[in-house]
Amino acid sequence: DFNDPNKHLPLDWRHPDTHAIYWAIKGLQVASEENYSGDRANTDRIVIHSLQNLFRYGKIFIADVQPREIQASSLQTPLTTTKGQTPTKEVFLRPEMRMFESYNKAIIDTIERYKTYEDYQGGVSNTMQSGHRNMLQNAILAFYQAGHVTKAQKIYEQLKQLYPREEFKVPFVEFIKTRFHNEFRNITVYDAREMIQMMLQESYFRYAMRDDDEAFGREKIAKEVYDHYSASIKDEYRVNLPEFKLMKYLALIDFLSDEQYPPDLKNGLLGRIKVERPELYEQLKQQADQLEKQQQQQEQTEQSQ
Numbered sequence: 001d002f003n004d005p006n007k008h009l010p011l012d013w014r015h016p017d018t019h020a021i022y023w024a025i026k027g028l029q030v031a032s033e034e035n036y037s038g039d040r041a042n043t044d045r046i047v048i049h050s051l052q053n054l055f056r057y058g059k060i061f062i063a064d065v066q067p068r069e070i071q072a073s074s075l076q077t078p079l080t081t082t083k084g085q086t087p088t089k090e091v092f093l094r095p096e097m098r099m100f101e102s103y104n105k106a107i108i109d110t111i112e113r114y115k116t117y118e119d120y121q122g123g124v125s126n127t128m129q130s131g132h133r134n135m136l137q138n139a140i141l142a143f144y145q146a147g148h149v150t151k152a153q154k155i156y157e158q159l160k161q162l163y164p165r166e167e168f169k170v171p172f173v174e175f176i177k178t179r180f181h182n183e184f185r186n187i188t189v190y191d192a193r194e195m196i197q198m199m200l201q202e203s204y205f206r207y208a209m210r211d212d213d214e215a216f217g218r219e220k221i222a223k224e225v226y227d228h229y230s231a232s233i234k235d236e237y238r239v240n241l242p243e244f245k246l247m248k249y250l251a252l253i254d255f256l257s258d259e260q261y262p263p264d265l266k267n268g269l270l271g272r273i274k275v276e277r278p279e280l281y282e283q284l285k286q287q288a289d290q291l292e293k294q295q296q297q298q299e300q301t302e303q304s305q
Contacts, residue, residue, distance in 0.1 A: 058096030200251030
């Protein structure tokens with residue numbers, strides 16, 4: 001529980017990885033006669049990997065879905081559904097940041113347990129350490145992207161302590177910059193645009209589901225990617241990105257046009273933006289009006305020709 005680190009919330013039994021953890025541990029308790037064997041190591045890996053999966057995809061959003069009739073692509077056009085038909089459910093999986101500590105503690109305990117046995121020291125513990133080190137680096141970036149900077153810094157301190165390498169001796173800010181640089185070293189305008197659009201769409205989804213911290217974290221990191229790419233443009237022939245406010249509008253239109261998301265969810269998003277973030281709604285509306293005018297002018301030009 002983020003609000004109380006000493007309190008553990010129950011696992012979500014709707015998720016298959018929760019069942020994998022349960023049956024793996026049950027198997028170890030009932031069937032494992034040898035304390036340390038290849039079978040036990042593989043079963044321990046099931047627990048570790050399932051905890052890791054819960055961190056990456058463990059948050060479940062379930063939305064009621066009405067049968068669809070019209071999909072709108074405008075702020076002014078309400079999304080409609082076909083009435084009189086039985087609604088269904090759609091499931092969306094997203095990272096569950098609260099699972100990190102459970103994963104982290106479990107793998108550290110497992111690594112230490114196998115270290116005490118000579119036959120497995122060179123195998124199980126080493127491979128688990130490599131996976132843990134990589135996971136810590138990914139988690140630092142994930143928490144940073146979600147806006148949990150303090151948590152990301154704490155994980156970085158643990159990374160430096162457990163795995164003392166030259167690349168981890170730099171300050172936290174430098175580590176994040178290096179990660180960004182490595183991620184975007186050869187990024188093209190198309191890659192940058194796709195990455196920013198996807199982050200903004202994810203931000204809209206989280207805001208629609210009232211997962212506000214994650215929503216603002218995704219929007220923040222999208223802006224950082226935008227600024228990073230824009231600052232890296234030194235070649236006069238390199239293509240610039242569109243204005244960020246235009247990209248926010250286009251990401252919203254993409255979200256509203258995405259068949260994956262039900263109309264009620266999209267209408268709820270527009271309602272929240274209009275009431276709770278009127279400045280953003282007005283900015284998006286201005287972009288919509290501007291694009292509509294440009295389209296009308298283009299049509300008039302084509303007609304005159």
